[in-house]
Amino acid sequence: MLHRSRGRRMAGLTLVEGPKVFSRMVVMGVVPETVLMIEDDDATSALCRTRGWDPVVVSREVLAAASDTVHPRSPVVTIPIPGSSAMRERDTLLLMDISDPGNVGTIIRSAAAFCWDVSTSGTTADPWSPKVIRAAAGSHFGAHLVTSSDPMDEARSLGLDIVATVVAGGDQPTRTRRPIALMIGSEAHGLSQENLGEADQRVSLSMDEGVESLNAGVAASIFMYILASKNKAP
């Protein structure tokens, strides 16, 4: 039931899988609802002992049934989905319609690395889906994730510079002293005319002519890296 967005919303829980994400979660102070592990998973067993948690030992079949993948790595853990955070006066990536869970996960991973907040809206994949969590490799637990119904309005009211990313024809990315709200549009169609119209600036990455575009997760990550305050002069 946690494999579907509706089930996760109703339960307020999501699934986390595998030793890497689990140990990251533990380090970041997340408390699980349930920990399922296979018998010989000594690492999980040891981590649970240090925290006073009672893992449930199950067969590989039960582990697979609880997970959303065919061959999950132990443990499979349910955790509460944190309450939604509000946008703040910080560099924030606005994911307008990023539908691929792998891209959303990759972007959250890069955002955590380069100190950007992430806002999701429109048809963007649920940031708390197991697929997104897997692709983010445990970066959720240190990230500031915002779910906005009107991200442009929130960004504007906070005084953020609203910057639209476009495949071609935009300025070289530079920054003012104000925090940036950087809009990334859908993989297939980019940003809507309406969103483009609201931007203070449009930026593009210089690319070889004849190349259509970059992967959306890659493009967002490069923009975040070069716009991050501390990387102004790479």
Next chain:
Amino acid sequence: MLHRSRGRRMAGLTLVEGPKVFSRMVVMGVVPETVLMIEDDDATSALCRTRGWDPVVVSREVLAAASDTVHPRSPVVTIPIPGSSAMRERDTLLLMDISDPGNVGTIIRSAAAFCWDVSTSGTTADPWSPKVIRAAAGSHFGAHLVTSSDPMDEARSLGLDIVATVVAGGDQPTRTRRPIALMIGSEAHGLSQENLGEADQRVSLSMDEGVESLNAGVAASIFMYILASKNKAP
């Protein structure tokens, strides 16, 4: 049979799928061996007519059987795998052990955008596998792809600057006037001690402390972008 590396090598062919990659392939002058399409695929039919090719009209079931995905988009096309190219005196990314086909595809896509050559060696996924071609979204046909048995030796003999990427503790990426051979190690373990020992320089991306690492495709793409000659001052 083209779904497996051995089958592709024996046949000298690989599979290309879907309208986007097909039209890209046509634009780049690639001549297919076979074009399979479903009946109402007017775009493919029109493209084939302009080139004088005879597409074979098949059912959705046959299309799926020929493809390596469950629900392929028409057309499914076999194309000859180009002969291997040699390394040249140009910025070149050395993929040492990038095992994930999605990462290799993403990297080829970014390399095409930022004018880097790509060398694959070790346990790196076959760049001509259908999965890699899909992730690269048609960028193969303009890319310079090199298969090296000893990429370090080739790079050294061409006088390239050999630069190793490491998660932390390396220099800020900068460049000399010489072309760069930029090494990217495996997703799980990074570069081997042996490879690190052969590098002229080690570079890292500045990241928030406590963040483990970036997705390998993202990291490679950011390095290529900031080291590309024309992006020296972003």
